[in-house]
Structure formats: C-alpha cells, structure tokens
Amino acid sequence: MSFMFKPLAYDDMSAVNKIDLPREVKESLVVGNDKVGISIAKHCIENMKNNGYSLAIDGYVSAEFDVVLKGIREYCKKRNIKLTTINIKDYYKSESEIDELTKKSLPLNYDDDPVLLFGKLFEGSMDDLMDQDKLNSLCGVLKKKNEGITAVYGLGSAIKNIRNLCDAVAYIDVTPKVAAIRAREKRFANIGDKNPREFNLLMRRNYFVDFEIVFKLREELLNEYGIDFYILGNDDNNYMLMDGSSLETVLETLVHYPFRAKPVYLEGIWGGEYIRKIRNIPQDISSNIAWIFEFIPMETSIVVDIDGNYVDIPFYTFVQKKGLSMMGQKCFDEFDGYFPIRFNYDDTWHSDGNMSIQVHPDEDFVMDNYNELGRQDEAYYVIATGHGAKTYAGFKGDGKELVELAKKSERDHQDIDYQKYVNSVESVPGKQIMIPAGTIHASGRNQFILELGSLTLGSYTYKIYDYNRKDKEGQFRPIHTKNAEKVLHFERDSEWVRQNIVIEPILISESQDYKEYIVGRTDLMYYQTNRIELNTHGKYEGNNSGQFTVITLVDGEEIEVYSKSNPEFRFTQKYLEIVTIPATIDDYIIEAKGYQPVVIHKTFLRDNYTHYKNEKYKNR
Incomplete structure (x- = not known):
C-alpha cells in the first residue's frame, strides 16, 4: 500500500546496499x-x-x-x-x-x-x-x-x-x-x-x-x-x-546487514532548499522539495547491488518476506507484521512558510473510521535551522476559539492570528518534540526536521489552518476542521508541552568516546529517541535486545555501523542517511569516521510498549 501522491521522478541511487551473495545468485539474474x-x-x-x-x-x-x-x-x-x-x-x-x-x-x-x-x-x-x-x-x-x-x-x-x-x-x-x-x-x-x-x-x-x-x-x-x-x-x-x-x-x-532504504522526494507548497544543497539535487527536479521519504517503509524501496546491477525491490516485499527476522518476535506479533515506525524529513529551510497547523487522530478514531491498524503519533527532531525558526505544539490560548476562527476562515479566507492561540518553542538543533495523536502542531519555516511517525500506513492529517494558501492549480488547500475538532486534546497547553513532550536531555551513559542522552520519551508513545554524541574516531556499543534500532547521522561526516559478533555485516553511513540495524544483529558497534565528531539520533521501541491502547482492537 502507498499513500504517496506526487513523488518526483528522481532516482537517488546513493542508497545502495552492498552484500555478499553467492555466485549462482549473481549468475541467475537476467537483465533486459x-x-x-x-x-x-x-x-x-x-x-x-x-x-x-x-x-x-x-x-x-x-x-x-x-x-x-x-x-x-x-x-x-x-x-x-x-x-x-x-x-x-x-x-x-x-x-x-x-x-x-x-x-x-x-x-x-x-x-x-x-x-x-x-x-x-x-x-x-x-x-x-x-x-x-x-x-x-x-x-x-x-x-x-x-x-x-x-x-x-x-x-x-x-x-x-x-x-x-x-x-x-x-x-x-x-x-x-x-x-x-x-x-x-x-x-x-x-x-x-x-x-x-x-x-x-x-x-x-x-x-x-x-x-x-x-x-x-x-x-x-x-x-x-x-x-x-x-x-x-x-x-x-x-x-x-x-x-x-x-x-x-x-x-x-x-536481513543480516545494517541496511538503508532508497529515499523518495516530494514537492510541496512550503518546500525548502536544505536537502537539495546537501545532496546536490538538480534545480530542475523541483523548486520546492518539501518531504523526503527517507525511510517510510510502505513508500520506499531497497536497492541491492548484484554484480553491478542495481536491483530495486519494494521495501515492503522485504518486510513481507523477512519481517520477523528484521523486527524480532515481540514487535512482529504486536504490530501484525507491519514495520511500526516511519522516518521522513520535512524541509522548510529558506522557504516562504510553515507547514499547516494540523492534528492527527488516535487509535480509536483511526480504527473506527478508516479500519487502519492504529494511532498516528509523530515526533520532530530539529537538525538545522535558519533565523527565527520555531516549532508549534500545543495551545497557549483558547483552542476552541481557534477552531471556530478556522471554520470562518475556511469560508471567507480571512487570515487568523494563529500565534495568539498556538504554543511555539524555539527550534535549535538537537531539540526533540514528541507529538502524541491529538496534539495541535506544525513545523515552522526555515528549518530542517527529522519526522518520525507511528506505524507505516495511511496519513491522516487534519489541517486546521493553512494560512489561506493555494495549491499549484490555484485552489485553496483543503481544511478538515470537523475531523480536527473531534480528535484535538484542547487541554494540551504550553505547560503540558513543557512537562510532557519537550523534555530536557537526560544523560544516561558516557565514556571517553561518547555521551548518550534520552531526548524523546513519553508514556503516550511506544517509541523512544536518544542522542549519541560520539567523539572523533570514537566507538559506541549498543544492543538490540531482540528487536531493531534505527539510527540517523544528524551531524558529522561519516560513521561505520556493524555487528560486533559478525563484523562483515556492516554499512558505511553518511550525513542524513537513515540506517536500520535489524533484530538479527544483537550487539552492534557505531564507529566515527572522518575528521570530526558525529551526532547520532537513535530510535527504538520502548520497554513494555503496547500498540493497541484499547483492548477491543486486540486480535481484531
């Protein structure tokens, strides 16, 4: 399944997985x-x-x-x-x-x-x-x-x-x-x-x-x-x-190697310029790359080098065949065989505007209305910013009044002073904002964000206010205030945001080579994010405990990630690449390469997590 409407016709072939295959497999490939x-x-x-x-x-x-x-x-x-x-x-x-x-x-x-x-x-x-x-x-x-x-x-x-x-x-x-x-x-x-x-x-x-x-x-x-x-x-x-x-x-x-999916690029009205500059994407591809589906399992593919041929397989073919080995038994059972986290970039760096002010539904609403598997939580991790960058989360004024103004604006297209009603936090690199379903939010202009989401299926985004922007066809972009009103948690105000979803980093481990912090954790969401600050030529050792870990190089030049027990299973990871360390690798090592220290964003499933908060959906 895929909910991707407007991918750019651009192939980023830097995401190639080089694995050791027997000669008979290479010889069996027929091309043409x-x-x-x-x-x-x-x-x-x-x-x-x-x-x-x-x-x-x-x-x-x-x-x-x-x-x-x-x-x-x-x-x-x-x-x-x-x-x-x-x-x-x-x-x-x-x-x-x-x-x-x-x-x-x-x-x-x-x-x-x-x-x-x-x-x-x-x-x-x-x-x-x-x-x-x-x-x-x-x-x-x-x-x-x-x-x-x-x-x-x-x-x-x-x-x-x-x-x-x-x-x-x-x-x-x-x-x-x-x-x-x-x-x-x-x-x-x-x-x-x-x-x-x-x-x-x-x-x-x-x-x-x-x-x-x-x-x-x-x-x-x-x-x-x-x-x-x-x-x-x-x-x-x-x-x-x-x-x-x-x-x-x-x-x-x-499935025994750390691996990277092949990203997909999509244009959007608020798209920015950061990823184009970093990856040297030609200007004629699009003037506004908004989303980079770096690792949205339902939307991406995985490229394997077979004797010089780039074999591009839908990522979910891989999951359907090897999901149990990839994710581990507990995750596989809990999420019905679906890969439970998605990763993309939102690029508003040097753009003209914010993302829409929006909200996503929880599991009851999603399952009852769309017959999907679960809630839609998100999380923003700030990677790079320009002047005045902000991230919006929670209310600071009367949320119900905002919704009424948004309904009126949908009819008469009059602008709203949204900053009077929506809480914002200063965006600085390294800040993590967890966004449980039901939380009003938006990524502001002039930043580059790593966005995480729960599950990998449909995208149920209810726009509350979109600044009366028009799409390429000159039509006002759709607003979904009726659905938004049904799922918003109006009690989630500035203080709730500060205490629950924008935490100060918590140091949990350090050595002469690295420091590791918890940067994103809330009981409302089933995954956690940590930040690893690794010195030049330093090493970090981790353990999957029977599940998987996803790592993103958010600062620095290059790292090498490999199995400690079987070092031949390895991947050389560059800036902004996202790599999954599958459950087949229990103990792993991340080693800083190049001439500078690196920062790694680490995502994993929390201990004692559960997908279905509501028991009526278990084994549906």
Missing part, C-alpha cells in the same frame, strides 16, 4: 526486457509435460504485463510452440459490481473530507473481485492442460484457485514510487475499471482497495514460496528477473 520473457519461455518449454505448460503472471498495481509477454511470444514463435494468453480482466466482476462491493471503503463525505482523500480499508481479497462463474470456466480450461504454453496474466492471476492449476507463477513487482508516477501519467486504471479515474480518485481507490488486496496476495505468494519467477518491472526499458530461490537468498542475506 526481451531476455526476461525469453528466459521464462525457455523454462516453460524445457519443463513441459505432455506437451503442455501453464503459467500465471501476476504483479503489483501498475505492472505492465505486455513487456514480459512480448519476449515469451517471440521465443515461442521462433520455436513453433503454441502460446495461448488469457487476460484475467475478462474474469473480473463488472465495473458496477466492483463499485458496489467497494463503496463502503470510498464514502462520499464532502463535509469532513472536501477533496475525498479518506476512506476505509477494504477487508476483502482479490477473489472477491472475480466473477465466480467465469472463474470456474477458466479453471476448467487450465485443467485440460492444452498443448503449448498457456499464460494467464494480470492482477489476480495467481489467486489460489488459478495457481494451483498452473505449473509456475511469475510475479512482476513495482516500487510504490513508480506505481504513483504511472498513476499520474494515467497509464493504468483501477481493477475492473475500463478507463482511469481522475488522479486523486484513482489513488484513493488504489490506497483503500487495490493496493490492499494486491498487497495481501503478494504476501501470500511470498510466504507460501509461490513465486517461481520474480520480475522487477520498474524501468520500462530494463526489466530484471531472478528465480524464487535467488530472491529468497538475496532477502535472507540482506
């Missing part, structure tokens, strides 16, 4: 569109029984099946082998039937949701979108084992009824960023639709229905060892293929 199809066709022909072979070709949303079919078709023609192709679209329910089936997931509530962003996760599966009579007839065809190759292709081709009758399953995976770009380019329609919807409606349907059911099917295939041919279909001109056992080896090897 025609070569991928030919390789699959050769396998089918060589393994025919009674002159017949059936193949299911499934994939993630936006997968383009014709690329693979072209190579299969050409090879079969040269070998005079009969090829029968069956498009699974012909076996879906009708467009109107699917609309009726999914309408509860896509309510038309313009009062609370003026531009139709929100919905409810669909609880069904790919099977529910199939016409059962047509499906039975297809299964009858597959049982006959016709002469030559029979290829069933399209989203849902590998559901259980079909794959049990096929000799092999191929799966075309696509990263969330590529899927979002293809959606923007209207290169595909929602499942069962004849034509693409308007972009925002297409992506809303994707998030709450299509991504959800395809995501479930991919997990089923990965964990039943049901993928014989794993295809990466990100690059239109350079598909890649590995067999299922090679994919298993790659992911099993990777």
Whole structure:
C-alpha cells in the first residue's frame, strides 16, 4: 500500500546496499526486457509435460504485463510452440459490481473530507473481485492442460484457485514510487475499471482497495514460496528477473546487514532548499522539495547491488518476506507484521512558510473510521535551522476559539492570528518534540526536521489552518476542521508541552568516546529517541535486545555501523542517511569516521510498549 501522491521522478541511487551473495545468485539474474520473457519461455518449454505448460503472471498495481509477454511470444514463435494468453480482466466482476462491493471503503463525505482523500480499508481479497462463474470456466480450461504454453496474466492471476492449476507463477513487482508516477501519467486504471479515474480518485481507490488486496496476495505468494519467477518491472526499458530461490537468498542475506532504504522526494507548497544543497539535487527536479521519504517503509524501496546491477525491490516485499527476522518476535506479533515506525524529513529551510497547523487522530478514531491498524503519533527532531525558526505544539490560548476562527476562515479566507492561540518553542538543533495523536502542531519555516511517525500506513492529517494558501492549480488547500475538532486534546497547553513532550536531555551513559542522552520519551508513545554524541574516531556499543534500532547521522561526516559478533555485516553511513540495524544483529558497534565528531539520533521501541491502547482492537 502507498499513500504517496506526487513523488518526483528522481532516482537517488546513493542508497545502495552492498552484500555478499553467492555466485549462482549473481549468475541467475537476467537483465533486459526481451531476455526476461525469453528466459521464462525457455523454462516453460524445457519443463513441459505432455506437451503442455501453464503459467500465471501476476504483479503489483501498475505492472505492465505486455513487456514480459512480448519476449515469451517471440521465443515461442521462433520455436513453433503454441502460446495461448488469457487476460484475467475478462474474469473480473463488472465495473458496477466492483463499485458496489467497494463503496463502503470510498464514502462520499464532502463535509469532513472536501477533496475525498479518506476512506476505509477494504477487508476483502482479490477473489472477491472475480466473477465466480467465469472463474470456474477458466479453471476448467487450465485443467485440460492444452498443448503449448498457456499464460494467464494480470492482477489476480495467481489467486489460489488459478495457481494451483498452473505449473509456475511469475510475479512482476513495482516500487510504490513508480506505481504513483504511472498513476499520474494515467497509464493504468483501477481493477475492473475500463478507463482511469481522475488522479486523486484513482489513488484513493488504489490506497483503500487495490493496493490492499494486491498487497495481501503478494504476501501470500511470498510466504507460501509461490513465486517461481520474480520480475522487477520498474524501468520500462530494463526489466530484471531472478528465480524464487535467488530472491529468497538475496532477502535472507540482506536481513543480516545494517541496511538503508532508497529515499523518495516530494514537492510541496512550503518546500525548502536544505536537502537539495546537501545532496546536490538538480534545480530542475523541483523548486520546492518539501518531504523526503527517507525511510517510510510502505513508500520506499531497497536497492541491492548484484554484480553491478542495481536491483530495486519494494521495501515492503522485504518486510513481507523477512519481517520477523528484521523486527524480532515481540514487535512482529504486536504490530501484525507491519514495520511500526516511519522516518521522513520535512524541509522548510529558506522557504516562504510553515507547514499547516494540523492534528492527527488516535487509535480509536483511526480504527473506527478508516479500519487502519492504529494511532498516528509523530515526533520532530530539529537538525538545522535558519533565523527565527520555531516549532508549534500545543495551545497557549483558547483552542476552541481557534477552531471556530478556522471554520470562518475556511469560508471567507480571512487570515487568523494563529500565534495568539498556538504554543511555539524555539527550534535549535538537537531539540526533540514528541507529538502524541491529538496534539495541535506544525513545523515552522526555515528549518530542517527529522519526522518520525507511528506505524507505516495511511496519513491522516487534519489541517486546521493553512494560512489561506493555494495549491499549484490555484485552489485553496483543503481544511478538515470537523475531523480536527473531534480528535484535538484542547487541554494540551504550553505547560503540558513543557512537562510532557519537550523534555530536557537526560544523560544516561558516557565514556571517553561518547555521551548518550534520552531526548524523546513519553508514556503516550511506544517509541523512544536518544542522542549519541560520539567523539572523533570514537566507538559506541549498543544492543538490540531482540528487536531493531534505527539510527540517523544528524551531524558529522561519516560513521561505520556493524555487528560486533559478525563484523562483515556492516554499512558505511553518511550525513542524513537513515540506517536500520535489524533484530538479527544483537550487539552492534557505531564507529566515527572522518575528521570530526558525529551526532547520532537513535530510535527504538520502548520497554513494555503496547500498540493497541484499547483492548477491543486486540486480535481484531
């Protein structure tokens, strides 16, 4: 699933994981569109029984099946082998039937949701979108084992009824960023639709229905060892293929290393300039990079260097296959197999304005209204600032009066003196602001923030006031005062903020090499943040205690992070890179490199944490 609407078409290929793979894995990688199809066709022909072979070709949303079919078709023609192709679209329910089936997931509530962003996760599966009579007839065809190759292709081709009758399953995976770009380019329609919807409606349907059911099917295939041919279909001109056992080896090897995801960049009205300068991103990419999805597991991918080829795998394919090893048993069980923390940067450095004044809902509201897994907490860690930088959190005036003024402003577009009502704290590098769900907040202009969030699913941001700004199309940006009013904690004022969520650093450990401080901790949130100040050439030793740790280099040039027990499992980490130390590494070492001291932001799950505060949602 992905809630990413407007990613920039820019590939940051600095995030490459170099791991030690056996020779047979390197040799098994097939690169090139025609070569991928030919390789699959050769396998089918060589393994025919009674002159017949059936193949299911499934994939993630936006997968383009014709690329693979072209190579299969050409090879079969040269070998005079009969090829029968069956498009699974012909076996879906009708467009109107699917609309009726999914309408509860896509309510038309313009009062609370003026531009139709929100919905409810669909609880069904790919099977529910199939016409059962047509499906039975297809299964009858597959049982006959016709002469030559029979290829069933399209989203849902590998559901259980079909794959049990096929000799092999191929799966075309696509990263969330590529899927979002293809959606923007209207290169595909929602499942069962004849034509693409308007972009925002297409992506809303994707998030709450299509991504959800395809995501479930991919997990089923990965964990039943049901993928014989794993295809990466990100690059239109350079598909890649590995067999299922090679994919298993790659992911099993990777989960023993500290690793970095590949970031995604998004533009926004308040976007700044810090990340562009640090990473030398070309000016023509965008004039305002607002969000950097550095490690939002549902939105990013992970690149592995396989013999000089950059193999770009959706990060959640990795989680679905190796989540237990990556996160540890307790975390895996508590969060239903989802990676529980997300990390991104908010860049307002040298920009024209603040982020919107906003609030996020708690678990009761999210689960009841969106059928999601839990609450939406956040945390801001200040990395760099310019003149006058502030972070807003909590009320300092009458919050209910602010909401009424915001409702009026939504109608007449008159400006509000928001600073009269919203508490602010001076932004200085190293300050951590924890933001439990229900807390009014905003990142102010002229700063660069590391933002953490709970879970990795949808983004439920209720804008209370957005300074009457317009988007690129000249429309006022949507405001959500009705939902905001339902979830705001009006009692969270300046004093509450000072005592609970903006704490002074607490020194907990020191040596001749380092000092470690708690900088973010509250009983309202299940993760904690520490700051490690490491001297030049100093070493810090940590322990995962059966779970994972995420570290960000927030100051300094370079560090090396590696397993103490198995030093070959290591990663060289640069400024602003975010690296996960998986649960497979119990004891780890962070070593300062270069010519200067470094500062490391460390995030981990608190002792005795719980995800579901409300017992009624346990084991739902």
